[in-house]
Amino acid sequence: MPTWFCSRAWFSHVGLFDEGGQGVPEDLLFFYDHLRKGGGVVRVDQSLLLYRYHPRAATHSILETTIWSHRVRFLEEWALPRWATFTIWNAGRQGRRLYRSLTPGARAKVVAFCDVDENKIKKGFYCYEDSKERPKPRVPIVHFRDARPPFVICVKLDLTGGAFEDNLQSLNLREGRDFLHFS
Incomplete structure (x- = not known):
């Protein structure tokens, strides 16, 4: 599963997450705003972070x-x-x-x-x-x-x-x- 990160300063520049409620893919919308504002992406073909989903994760409501x-x-x-x-x-x-x-x-x-x-x-x-x-x-x-x-x-x-x-x-x-x- 792809994951990405950015500095706090860049996060503040892009703006807050769209917390429109359950069913809003706020991380995807934030990523698109990141690209619209000139942010880049660097691909790293190795695992940098390991995380897991849990059954009540908001991801499943989208x-x-x-x-x-x-x-x-x-x-x-x-x-x-x-x-x-x-x-x-x-x-x-x-x-x-x-x-x-x-x-x-x-x-x-x-x-x-x-x-x-x-x-x-x-x-x-x-x-x-x-x-x-x-x-x-x-x-x-x-x-x-x-x-x-x-x-x-x-x-x-x-x-x-x-x-x-x-x-x-x-x-x-x-x-x-x-x-x-x-x-």
Whole structure:
């Protein structure tokens, strides 16, 4: 589970937690404010802290849909304006969910889904059936080697025995510029 920390001075600069009550992901909202105010992130690939959840932790009162909505809105506000178009890496459930969750303007920037699943690729496209647009949007599904960056990646890490990570590394992309993880 990722965790982060900052100095007390920076905490005061960013502002207080949004203590809007039960069900508000105040740590996530604070993190987004940290980024909006120019804060950075340094990744450390080792355990620096060990903690545990308890059954009555406030974390459990926050709906997954609430967190998803905040994450999608922040993606649209902070990352997607830098890209004229992008590809969603995963034509499966999470990738399609992200596509459907985007605003129409952000959805219009999606040029393709990419995947490794031959069945999805053979289908050739994803049709957004619930769209009010006519004709309904049809987004191509291509093999990841045929896709073009930037990518919003909707694949969880460490679930494929390293196959996904190897595929991503084979493209020689830079995180933050050529792709973002959204999973």
